[in-house]
Amino acid sequence: MIEAELKQIERSTYRAVADSGLWDVFIAAVVSMLAFGPLLSVHLGDFWSAAAFVPVFAVILLVIQIVKVRVIEPRIGAVEFSEPRRKRMAALPVVMLVVNVVALVLGIVVVTSTKVPEGPIVAFGLSMVILVGFTLASFLLQVPRVFFYGLLLAVAPLFGEALFLRGYASHHGYPIVFGVSAVVILVSGAVRFIRFLPRSLAVNGRANTKRADD
């Protein structure tokens, strides 16, 4: 009973920190790269269209860090999680690295193979990599909405390919489907952030309602 309550407190403590919407904004930024990348590659080529995102990401990460330090932390305070939680969070970059390396190897195999697979197969492969990556991230972070983002993004390349094959979209439909997905995730993050601000301000400005016992 008490143990279950403590588990619940630990989880809600973690969610209080994870629910500010900043992660969602970051995910939206990554997804927008998949939307703008194909459009940029027409003018800049594959390498430079990818490289162009490095300074953009640097700025986004800087802004997120500033918001975290100047806006989030003064409101919710600072907390260092327990060892099991920290290990779980530390495993995320390693798992993501493995997923990305596997995706990269698959991509190289596809590019260098004599028989280039058809669009739907590539879309299906991308869809699976995204789903696996986001499912693992959701499990390690214990944030269920990351899994739903994964589902949304896993459907995106399949839907984009269908639009492309029917002649409704260029670039395998990625600018449309990933653009829409990025907007959905960004709005979800923005709503969380807007809801977070007054809630945390109200806590700091609260009147003394609890009596000091004994």
Place this chain on the structure above:
Amino acid sequence: MTEAGDRPGDWIDNLIHAPARLQIVMQLSVVDRADATFLLNRTGLTWGNLSTHISKLEDAGYVAVEKSFRGRKPRTMIRLTQKGRKAFQEYRSKMQRALSNPTGA
């Protein structure tokens, strides 16, 4: 007259049992350490109350208050000590026994 120790509930650690302090200890038990703002948000106490209860827990050696600087800003982190964790563990075990067997039979 009843002897001290014979009365029901005498085993209760009153330092932990007070609702506000129980909230603080429960919260600190699930994290490594946290600052006062975080505890305020999580417990719903006010600065004055929190400070009073933290002082009591600190005097008993249940929590440690660690002051440091982050850049130029002072930072005060509060941590449940080993003694505090042990006391809370004992409190939980005794409470669980008492609740599951209220007659003591």
